Amino acid sequence: MTVAAPLAILSALGEEQQGLMGELTDAQCIPYAGREFWLGRLHGQPVVLALSRIGKVAAATTASALIERFGASRVVFTGVAGGVGDGVHVGDVVVGTGFVQHDMDASPLFPRYQVPLTGRSVFDGDTPLTAQLLQAAQVALADGGPLGKACVHQGLIASGDRFVNGREESAVLVSSLRAAGYAPLAVEMEGAAVAQVCADHGVPFAAVRTISDRADDTAHVDFPQFVKDVASLYALRIVTALAYSLSK
Ligand code: ADE
Numbered sequence: 001m002t003v004a005a006p007l008a009i010l011s012a013l014g015e016e017q018q019g020l021m022g023e024l025t026d027a028q029c030i031p032y033a034g035r036e037f038w039l040g041r042l043h044g045q046p047v048v049l050a051l052s053r054i055g056k057v058a059a060a061t062t063a064s065a066l067i068e069r070f071g072a073s074r075v076v077f078t079g080v081a082g083g084v085g086d087g088v089h090v091g092d093v094v095v096g097t098g099f100v101q102h103d104m105d106a107s108p109l110f111p112r113y114q115v116p117l118t119g120r121s122v123f124d125g126d127t128p129l130t131a132q133l134l135q136a137a138q139v140a141l142a143d144g145g146p147l148g149k150a151c152v153h154q155g156l157i158a159s160g161d162r163f164v165n166g167r168e169e170s171a172v173l174v175s176s177l178r179a180a181g182y183a184p185l186a187v188e189m190e191g192a193a194v195a196q197v198c199a200d201h202g203v204p205f206a207a208v209r210t211i212s213d214r215a216d217d218t219a220h221v222d223f224p225q226f227v228k229d230v231a232s233l234y235a236l237r238i239v240t241a242l243a244y245s246l247s248k
Contacts, residue, residue, distance in 0.1 A: 005073035006039065006046040007246065008066040009239055012054050012079050012190055015227045019236030020049060033065050042243040048072060052190050055161050056101070059190035063197040074129055075198050076242065077191055077207035078235040080227055082164050082215030084174050085155065085185030089211060090226075091147035093234065094185045095134045096157040096207040098122040099192035102173055102184070103160035113180055115196060122156070122182065123195035126204030130154075132245055133206040133238070140237035145210075146230050157209065158184035159192035164215040173215075187215050210234040 011017045021027075024040035024047070031037075038049040048070045052059035066072040083089060099122065106116045113121040134154055141150040158177060164170050164187050177184055191207045198205035212226040213219035 004046050005071045006048040007243070008070070008072035008075040009047055009049050010052050010059075010062060010066065010075060010077045010194065011235060012052050012059070013227055014051060016079050016231050016235050017049055017051065018232045020239055023236065023240065024049065032069055033061060035062060035065065037065070037070055039070070043240065043247050045243040045247045047243065052077070052194070055189050056159060056193035060193045060197050063194045067197070067201045067203050072203060074126070074204045075194060076129070076133060076239070077194055077205075078239055079188065079190070079209055080212035080231045081157065081186035081188040081209035082170070082213050082219055083185070083211040084158075084170055084187050084215050085153065085183070087151075088153055088185050089151070090213060091145055091230070092151045092153060092211045093137050093141060093238075094157060094209050094211065095130060095137055095152065095154045096125050096191055096209070097130060097154050098124045098156045099195040099207070100156060100158050100177065100182050100184070101160060101192045102158040102177060102187065103162065113177070113182065121180075123192060123199050125195070125206045129204045129206040133208055133242055136241035136245055137208055137238050140241040141234070145234060153185055155185040156182055157191050157207065158182070158187045159190055160187070161189060163189070163220065165217065165219045167216040170215040186211060208238055
């Protein structure tokens with residue numbers, strides 16, 4: 001019997017996948033590279049669930065394992081982010097259309113933000129998979145989320161090895177990116193690394209982030225509770241809707 005290549009579902013933290021784990025059928029855990037990879041099915045769709053951990057290197061390691069060791073056919077990241085775009089509020093959702101590393105700077109050898117030797121600053125989400133994820137998010141949040149109305153945005157996500165936790169820091173980060181022609185809606189710590197690994201392997205990638213904070217001075221305060229209470233529910237609803245649409 002041939003088993004279809006699984007859809008990989010990646011999150012940074014265990015809390016973000018809590019709900020999804022409960023829905024997994026035929027579950028099997030395979031330890032690899034110091035991580036746990038959970039194979040199984042969601043709505044009949046073969047999946048592999050994994051935690052990236054936090055930061056770009058950890059996320060790149062996990063993404064490589066998902067592709068090389070587990071044969072992932074597509075990678076979807078679901079997690080939280082700080083909202084930095086105008087009108088992007090806590091409780092909203094951002095589906096990434098492109099991913100940039102806000103802390104990549106090999107200037108003057110290469111333009112700021114460009115990943116050396118790739119000629120690229122932005123790694124795009126896969127167009128069809130991103131469209132399906134956007135639709136899944138819209139369906140899943142049509143009646144709002146635990147915090148009420150939840151807007152679903154789509155746009156650029158900026159990643160870097162920093163938890164952005166200050167109004168001024170956030171403003172500088174955004175204005176520097178804007179000056180280079182990039183207008184991020186959200187900031188997080190893994191997406192652009194996973195997008196780059198997926199691009200290297202020619203594997204479709206898409207990501208959705210629930211906005212947990214505004215990357216300002218209070219960003220860290222409600223973060224743990226938000227991840228536990230809200231983000232896990234959003235991930236469950238959105239990925240369930242995605243798995244359902246992929247299985248049709
Ligand atoms: N993930 C959630 N909020 C974040 C922030 N403010 N900075 C970086 N990553 C985040």
